[in-house]
Amino acid sequence: MAGLRRSRPWSVVAGAVVLACAVFWLVREGLLDDSYITLSYARSVVEQGVWGMIPGEVANSATSPGNVLVLALLTLLVGSPVWALGVVFVASAVVLVLGLRRSALDRGLPGWTGVMTAVLVGLNPLLLSTVGLEMTLAAALLAVLLASASGSRPWLFGVTAGAMALTRLDLVVFVVTALVLCPGLWRGWWKWFVAVGAVAGPWFAFSWFYFGSAVPDTMVIKQLQASWGEYSFDNGLGMLHELAPRPTLVALLPAVCGVGSLLVLACANIAGRAHRAWPWVVLGLGGVAHYLVYMRLDVPPYHWYYAPSLIGTTIAFGGLLGLVAARMRRRALVALAGVVLVVPSVWVAVGQGVPWRTVPIETNWGSAADYARIGTEVGRRVGEATVTSPGELGTLVYFCRCRMVDGFSDRGYLGPEIAERIDRAGPLTAALLRVNYHHFVPTEPREIDYLLRVAEGPGPDPFWTISTPLGPPMHLTLEAAKP
Numbered sequence: 463m464a465g466l467r468r469s470r471p472w473s474v475v476a477g478a479v480v481l482a483c484a485v486f487w488l489v490r491e492g493l494l495d496d497s498y499i500t501l502s503y504a505r506s507v508v509e510q511g512v513w514g515m516i517p518g519e520v521a522n523s524a525t526s527p528g529n530v531l532v533l534a535l536l537t538l539l540v541g542s543p544v545w546a547l548g549v550v551f552v553a554s555a556v557v558l559v560l561g562l563r564r565s566a567l568d569r570g571l572p573g574w575t576g577v578m579t580a581v582l583v584g585l586n587p588l589l590l591s592t593v594g595l596e597m598t599l600a601a602a603l604l605a606v607l608l609a610s611a612s613g614s615r616p617w618l619f620g621v622t623a624g625a626m627a628l629t630r631l632d633l634v635v636f637v638v639t640a641l642v643l644c645p646g647l648w649r650g651w652w653k654w655f656v657a658v659g660a661v662a663g664p665w666f667a668f669s670w671f672y673f674g675s676a677v678p679d680t681m682v683i684k685q686l687q688a689s690w691g692e693y694s695f696d697n698g699l700g701m702l703h704e705l706a707p708r709p710t711l712v713a714l715l716p717a718v719c720g721v722g723s724l725l726v727l728a729c730a731n732i733a734g735r736a737h738r739a740w741p742w743v744v745l746g747l748g749g750v751a752h753y754l755v756y757m758r759l760d761v762p763p764y765h766w767y768y769a770p771s772l773i774g775t776t777i778a779f780g781g782l783l784g785l786v787a788a789r790m791r792r793r794a795l796v797a798l799a800g801v802v803l804v805v806p807s808v809w810v811a812v813g814q815g816v817p818w819r820t821v822p823i824e825t826n827w828g829s830a831a832d833y834a835r836i837g838t839e840v841g842r843r844v845g846e847a848t849v850t851s852p853g854e855l856g857t858l859v860y861f862c863r864c865r866m867v868d869g870f871s872d873r874g875y876l877g878p879e880i881a882e883r884i885d886r887a888g889p890l891t892a893a894l895l896r897v898n899y900h901h902f903v904p905t906e907p908r909e910i911d912y913l914l915r916v917a918e919g920p921g922p923d924p925f926w927t928i929s930t931p932l933g934p935p936m937h938l939t940l941e942a943a944k945p
Contacts, residue, residue, distance in 0.1 A: 474563060474577060475556055482555035485584070486548045488811065489593050492818035495826045495833065496766075497594020498856035499870065500524060501543040504533035505860075508543075513673075515859050515871040519908075522673040523870040525680045526596035527665055528628030547594055554602040555584055561605030562780065568613040569738040571784030572793065578800040579780025580605070583773055585807040588713035591821035592766040596629050601773045603629060604636060604745065608777065611640050612741040616650045620657025627662040631677055633770060635755055636748035643744045674902030679876055682883045682895075683869050687762050690825075695756050698763020702823055705932045709822035712806040713772065719803070720746055720775030723782035730785075738788075742781020749774020765823050820930050827916060827936050828928025830857055836926060836938055837861030840914060843940065847911035852938055858914075867908050874907030910943045 493501075502515045503524045513530075514521040524530045529550075536546035562576035583589065583601050592598070603626045610619035619640075626633040641647055647654065670676035688694065693701040703710045724746045727739050749771040756767055787796040814822050820829050828836075834857060840849060841862035851858070851868035859866050869875040880899055884892045920927045921937025929935040 471560065471563075474559055478556045478559045478580070479552055481581075482552040482584070483548075485555075485590070485811075486551045486593070487817060489590055489818050489821070490544065490548065491830060492814075492820045493594040493830050493857075494592065494821060494824060495828075495830075495854045495856040496764075497547075497592075498830075498833075498860040500526065500529055500533065500594060500596070501547065502856065502860045503530045504537050504543045504546065507531075507534040508537045515855075516865045516867065517863070519865070519867075519872060520673070521871055521873055522669065522675055522679045523683065525678050526599075526629050527669070527678070528625060529596040529599055531628075532599070551593060551598055554598045555580075557602035558584060558605045561602065561609045562777065565605070565609045565612040565741065566784050568609070569741070569784075570788065571738065571781075572787045575780060575784035575787050575796070575800075578783060578797065578804075579777055581804055582716050582780065582800060582807075583776050585804060585811065586713050586716065586772060586776065587709040587807060587810045587822045588765060588772055589769055590811065591709075591823040592769055593821075595766050597766055597769040597773075599629050600626070600633055600770060603633070604770075604773055604777065607636060607640065608741055608745050611644050611647065611744065614646055614649075616647065616653040617657055619647060620654030621661055623654065624658040624661025624663075627658070628665055630770075631681075632752065632755065635752045636745065636770070636774065639748035639751050640744050643747065644741070670898070671901055674900075675898055677898060679869070679873070682876070682879055684761050684764075685759060686879055686883055688760055690762050693763050695759070695761050695763050695767060698765075699768065701763055702765055705825070706823045709810050712810050713823065715806065716776040716779055716803050717749075717772045718775075720777070720779035721750070723779045724750070724775070727778070727782055727785070739781040739785045742778050742784075746775050746778025746781075749778070765825065820932075824930060824932060826930060827854060827933060828857075829930050832928040833857035834861045836928070839925070840864065840866070840940060844912050848908045849912035849914050849940070850910055850943075852914045852916040854916075865908065866914070867910070872907050874905045877902075877904030913939075913941050913943050915939050915941075 499515065506512050506514050507530065510517065512518065512520060532550055533543060533546045536549050537543050540546050540549065559577055559580035562580045563573045566576040567573045589597055589601065603622055606622045610622055623637040626637060666676045724743060727743045731737055731740055731743065752774065753771040761767065783796055783800060787793045790796060810822055819831060837858040838861045840858065841864045844864050848865040848867055851866050855866050855868060855870060859871065869879060880902065884895050887895060916936055916938055918936055920935045926939065927935055927937045
């Protein structure tokens with residue numbers, strides 16, 4: 463432990479860069495379908511100056527405008543959305559490890575426990591199954607939020623809170639939890655208040671007027687889905703365990719330890735023995751609060767919805783490691799506890815193949831390679847015509863470069879969905895939705911020229927068959943909409 467204790471920030475950064483580069487190389491060919499939605503937005507902004515997924519069509523279904531903006535900027539520099547994603551992934555890993563290390567040092571805990579916690583978060587199989595979405599960036603911002611709270615940095619807290627709102631609006635749950643449980647943040651409250659408004663305010667104001675909705679349209683789209691048969695967010699972890707038992711168990715293990723750590727740290731804090739670790743308790747409770755909020759939202763069990771809770775509770779476990787290490791002479795035993803949790807994550811990552819073709823935990827019908835192959839062919843066949851989405855369109859759109867439409871890419875489908883969501887909502891939620899969509903102008907959906915449909919079982923032509931290790935084979939069919 464002496465070497466880690468004396469390590470300088472530059473050596474920590476170097477190690478994070480090397481490990482993150484290796485991990486991104488491992489996962490980059492198995493990205494989720496929804497990851498390619500984000501990449502399509504970034505490419506569209508760069509190549510056409512259009513906020514959307516398909517040529518000439520404005521949309522507002524990017525859940526993370528902050529992630530899209532960062533990817534678009536980096537795409538201008540490196541020329542490829544995928545390589546821009548690699549830069550974001552590596553940079554986020556560096557911020558994650560530095561934020562957690564700084565937080566530990568601020569509170570008199572060993573800096574190496576922050577590094578250990580960053581590895582636990584970064585190699586979590588569920589987090590690695592979301593690469594391309596905004597969860598890697600969210601983990602980095604949560605680490606900075608911890609550093610701002612642990613070191614009483616109101617300006618940094620405000621900038622981070624604003625960035626979190628742009629990255630994913632539901633991350634504000636962590637900000638609210640910190641404001642409730644850290645009274646010190648209210649000294650000089652105007653500093654973080656101004657910073658939040660300066661960072662997040664312009665985008666949400668622009669979105670409200672220009673797109674007709676301050677928040678992304680996915681809020682309505684996903685809530686209308688409600689569940690996948692018998693599975694919703696409430697019992698979705700059971701579904702994920704059925705699909706991928708080992709990766710799911712390995713992913714949940716640090717979070718379970720984190721929930722236990724919350725109880726230990728909270729009791730120790732009441733006894734006056736763990737005040738140094740209070741910010742870690744706050745972040746862990748933010749993870750629990752995030753989980754409870756999603757239970758109330760009644761949405762399907764997309765596996766990345768569980769990621770913020772896993773991040774928050776895993777960081778709480780890191781706080782307990784730091785506190786115990788600070789009080790022990792034989793710190794190797796504490797390090798061993800972290801290693802015991804890291805090793806299964808490495809085992810899952812390597813066992814998925816080198817490099818990955820699919821992620822360990824997913825619910826897509828087809829792999830990225832399947833959709834890339836078929837999307838390229840669909841683009842060649844339909845040209846400038848409009849084709850319907852089969853239900854998963856991210857990777858298909860990215861490689862098709864064609865006008866493939868559904869509610870995510872064509873806002874013409876959104877008007878009836880907004881009306882339905884308002885009709886289902888209670889009085890307060892309905893009023894908020896009406897305010898949010900006050901400037902929304904309904905349009906007609908594009909006229910369909912081709913139908914791309916999904917059917918069960920392998921197709922008669924193997925070219926159109928899609929599959930993943932976690933589900934049965936299916937196939938796509940392409941046909942003209944009008945004879």
